[in-house]
Amino acid sequence: MPFEDFNTAQPDPAIEAEIDGLLEELTLEEKVRMMSGHGFHYYFTQVDNRQFGQRAYAAGSGCERLGIEPLYFSDGPRGVRHKEATTCFPVPMARAATFDLDLEERIGRAMGVEARALGVTLSGNICINLLRHPGWGRAQETYGEDPFQLGEFGAALCRGVQTHNVIATVKHFAVNSVENTRFKIDVSIDERTLREVYLPHFKRTLDAGCGSVMSAYNKVNGDYCAHNRQLLTDILKNDWGFKGFVHSDWVLGVHGPDAVEAGLDIENPEGVKFGKRLVAAVNEGEVSEASVDDSVRRILRTQLRFAREPDPQEYSVDHLACEEHVALALEAAEKSIVLLKNEGVLPFDRESLSSLAVIGQLADVENLGDKGSSRVTPPYSVTILEGLRRLVGDHVDILFDDGSDHDRAVTVAENADAVLCVKGFTWREEGEFIPGDEALEDDDPNALSTSGGDRHHLRLKPQDETLIARIGARHSKVAVALVGGSAIMKNAWHMEVGAIAMTWYSGMEGGTAIARVLFGERVPSGKLPFTVPRDADHLPFFDPAALAIEYGPLHGYTKLDAEGLEAAYPFGFGLSYTQFEYGAAEAELADDEIIVRAQVTNTGSLRADEIAQCYVGFPGSEVGRPVKLLRGFERITLDPGASATVSFTLTPRDFAYYDVASKSWRIENIRHAFYVAGSSRTDEDRAAFLDTPAHWPDLSFPA
Structure with missing residues (x-):
């Protein structure tokens, strides 16, 4: 480079x-x-x-x-x-x-x-x-x-x-x-x-x-x-x-x-x-x-x-939105989808399904993200509904309802073999805050005085939560595709449905990618880059109207770890259509670096990707460290029954904290814990432990 x-x-x-x-x-x-x-x-x-x-x-x-x-x-x-x-x-x-x-x-x-x-x-x-x-x-x-x-x-x-x-x-x-x-x-x-x-x-x-x-x-x-x-x-x-x-x-x-x-x-x-x-x-x-x-x-x-x-x-x-770049957008969308729950609902089977109800307006609209400074106007975009119809062709009857009339939507769902509810947000509910909304060039300028901004709560709209719960209570095979840019609380309805996938604002080929994952042509492999708590009160204080605020050292998984709270979906979490098993971590000192290894095995029946994550813990710290911190990740592909050893090389700087008195980075003389797992929900029984190398506390790194 x-x-x-x-x-x-x-x-x-x-x-x-x-x-x-x-x-x-x-x-x-x-x-x-x-x-x-x-x-x-x-x-x-x-x-x-x-x-x-x-x-x-x-x-x-x-x-x-x-x-x-x-x-x-x-x-x-x-x-x-x-x-x-x-x-x-x-x-x-x-x-x-x-x-x-x-x-x-x-x-x-x-x-x-x-x-x-x-x-x-x-x-x-x-x-x-x-x-x-x-x-x-x-x-x-x-x-x-x-x-x-x-x-x-x-x-x-x-x-x-x-x-x-x-x-x-x-x-x-x-x-x-x-x-x-x-x-x-x-x-x-x-x-x-x-x-x-x-x-x-x-x-x-x-x-x-x-x-x-x-x-x-x-x-x-x-x-x-x-x-x-x-x-x-x-x-x-x-x-x-x-x-x-x-x-x-x-x-x-x-x-x-x-x-x-x-x-x-x-x-x-x-x-x-x-x-x-x-x-x-x-x-x-x-x-x-x-x-x-x-x-x-x-x-x-x-x-x-x-x-x-x-x-x-x-x-x-000629390079704009060329075939190679569009293929990259599709690859990213496919790899990004995070399967959060699956009780035998996914993947949908094209051969056994005769009909699929798709419920929710967001399935049939271009929804690429906010309309602020990051807005992009591609030559086309594939909606979720379009992606599904292209994939199944005449094999499955797609029954679409925008969900505006709940009774009608429930009836459509009840008459289908399986149901996909598409719910979440658009540029109107989250994104760059634009007073006066210059982003409305292709919309009614009187529709909304502003767009985007912070979310005041992390739940779906109440009417969407109600509809999902109603459909889930009446049908045994319901999946929910969530559209949005960050965490969405699911407390009000997650027990009523059999599968949940986070599909994001997935780009111009998002509909193609989502359809492929839902019907099993691609195995979901994404992992959450944030924590979804069981209770929003477990998160740091947040006020979209605040003019002054204090930021402390803990948030996300570090805050939940410190307070002994279990997340609904931890950082780094994501399911697959197969299963992975992790062996115990091993750690050794080699040439002033610490090498952390663990074996990962695909115990299921499908070739798939897994994202192994390496965390370092600080038990016994006297300067106030998080319980653990991410220090490495690796995406690997495994055939059914196959195993691979993932390896992470950590340097002294990976263990350092900032010492305000000396205005430099220092390392404590303590025992460190090492975890390799599929999320931040780590297993203490599979951790490795290693004392700080003798000369490391004498090291000092510039500010």
Whole structure:
């Protein structure tokens, strides 16, 4: 990978010398102009009918006099945002459920190809904000609750997109996990929690060579993120040695030219708070020209390094939503589906079923995710109903009812051999919060004043819960396909149905994938990238209207473990149409690394994939550690009756905690527990134990 050393190696001396010369030639006004985007307001209001994401926007850099091109920006997390039709992949939360890093890197490469075909040189496609609470509206855009998994997926997507010389942006830095009040909320957080829980995934992605960072809207400990010197300068640029540039989130991400002194390099999409105000601030001594020069150097360093790497291929619009990329979207959708319950209902048998009732409006609508900055408009999308009809053809009579009339829907269900209820959410109920809703270009503009936002509760709509329960009470073969971006509580109806599958916002080929899994042409293999509790009160406090909130060190499975609470569906959980058995874990020290192994056996009758997970526990810790933390995962394929040994290599850093007093990472001298299991619901009887190697407590890692 040509850019993996971007933040870890010394900058190219030739490029740095070239930048020295450019800085001498550039006027202050030209430097400041490079520190913001240009043209967005014109295109948005005069050309694109106030619709966002219709083109690649000039988002920093650029000096026509010296022949320097601007950077051209596009979102997003599930495909390249543009008025042209591009590939729509499943949302990142769905892709996280695959636990397939190779697949995520291949998706990144496809996004990089389509970005280059559309003139994009800066991509905002890596969203790795931690899912502190599943009610967060933009949960679908990230990869889940665990910092280790977030970092591995962020790094994989980064490697993929940057293969094609597109500068990747990782966002939103940092501690951004409330949507409705994202422009105002102030998050109080202690330094250890910040370093151990909310930042490691960002560092992992930057260590993979990510070239830019987008700051978040919210405040952290009293300072807006774009003005937060601790985040942008002390940690990002000084402690981590980040070599690239930081740009703001769009429109309301900057509050004054003083953000430059905090470490912000570009204001997007226009120079509203920078521009003339920044020139004046420099001339009046409020902002140093040295800080401006540092920002321009970072912009040019990144731009020149990426622009001068040889292109691996040629790019054209023929690559947009091409056959290869659509096949990737289908593969991701198939691997993402998580089977949560199955009491002999699935897979449906095409040979024995004469009719299948499909209940629920969401089966027959395009439902790709929210309509905010991550929206993608593919050339087509396959609905669940269409996917089922294509798959079964004339073999099974598909009886569809939108569920609006409960009595009618129950009657349709009772007259079928089996039932599929499709329930969940759309862009109206969750996603990026858009006041006034510019996302309604193809809908009635009077239909809704806003779209998206945080969820106030984790249940389905009451009428949907009632209908599922009624159908389940009258039919013995009912499956439920849930559509959404995060956890959905099932307490009110799960006992009434025989099967439940989480199908997410599954992309342009989602209907094809869901049909294949439901009818057994593919074996479900996805695992939950978050915890679903038995009671919503077991989760951290969450208020979509909060203007101030405190974040502690525990959430998700770490909180339930610490409080001795059992999850309804634990992190990493997912069933299959076959069964897997885990042997006891083994751990040994080898060359200053700890190798953890376990045998996994397919005890069922089908060839299938399993996702083995490695957790490290900290019994006896005196500094306050979680009960256990994810430290590895591997996706394996096993034939019926076959076994394989999974192996995980852990380094000293995997055991470290952040010591605030020394401002470094340290390792306790304790006995560690090692678990290999199919979810975070681990078995103590199959754990391995190993004392900290004698010299490890003497190690210290930089902050």
